Amino acid sequence: MRAWAVTELGKPLKEIELPTPEPQGDEVLLEVTHAGVCHSDLHIWEGEYDLGQRGKLRMTDRGVKLPLALGHEIVGRVVKWGPGAEGKGLEKGQIRLVFPWVGCGTCARCARGEENLCAVKSRSLGVYQNGGYATHVLSSHYKHLIPIDGLDPALAATYACSGVTVYSAIRKLMPMGAEEPIVVVGAGGLGLNAIAILKALGHKRICAVDIDATKLEAAKKQGATDTVLAGADTAKRIVEACGGPVLGIIDLVNGSKTAADAFDAMGKGGKLVQVGLFGGEMNIPLPLMPIRAITIQGSYVGSLPELHEVVKLAQDGKVPAIPITLEKMANADAALHRLKDGKVTGRTILVAG
Incomplete structure (x- = not known):
């Protein structure tokens, strides 16, 4: 697969080739159609958080490894899935919003649907795993895929973060x-x-x-x-x-x-x-x-149940759309820098093709 990835902190994103993941167990492989450009992507790209007098919290100290495809606001098309996802209603070509805030999957918090607060092992897409700035993305579990029928997929992507x-x-x-x-x-x-x-x-x-x-x-x-x-x-x-x-x-x-x-x-x-x-x-x-x-x-991002609630509100027509600007995936670096320079109103969404 192709990815527009961080290969060196603070340096331009590079288009690189990575092995296309083969889904195992409950995993699902999707072809990315839309990926939002979020301010959190900038922090990961820069490689650190400012802790004031306590210095810097470096992303590499938190387990981030390069090269890394950024992007955690992801909508994609289902391609294939592992044996654990058989019989779970998946079909090739389905358009799904991907919940990105993945935890270990087995602790008490994850069992309660609070994977975003998992203290055992964070596996968030676009942070600890390759995310949406790519042609493909691997969802850790079929339950993380949310139907967005009736919604503009570019707008729906913003709901994941x-x-x-x-x-x-x-x-x-x-x-x-x-x-x-x-x-x-x-x-x-x-x-x-x-x-x-x-x-x-x-x-x-x-x-x-x-x-x-x-x-x-x-x-x-x-x-x-x-x-x-x-x-x-x-x-x-x-x-x-x-x-x-x-x-x-x-x-x-x-x-x-x-x-x-x-x-x-x-x-x-x-x-x-x-x-x-x-x-x-x-x-x-x-x-x-x-x-x-x-x-x-x-308050750190949100949970899978909360994302379902947001999508339902939107599908009920209650959430006014925010301004969206579409940009080709190949221009991911330019889009990231426009956000850095404060030149984005609403959200920039990277699109395939």
């Missing part, structure tokens, strides 16, 4: 009243999907925050009721836009500045859900945590 990630974060904020403002920090692909899914769930007050006025305009079109252009006094602007300190914030950037601004904008009993991997560190005055009864919670 962008959609399920924000859905999982939103669930951590609930319950909240529909008129209670929820702040979404970051109006990129995740931010727009967060707005779309909040609307699908019936939420009416959504405040989008970003440093880019163009992305805030996209957030308005997506359904944000309020927008805040981030700057020196972002927390104050958030409080003013929301009519007071807020009880729910999802930080899809999660850098030192956004975390501090989010904390300062929180009201008593509020919750901050941190999703992004921009990096740095958060310094907070500890007495204010109990005095204001604030909760800070991390």
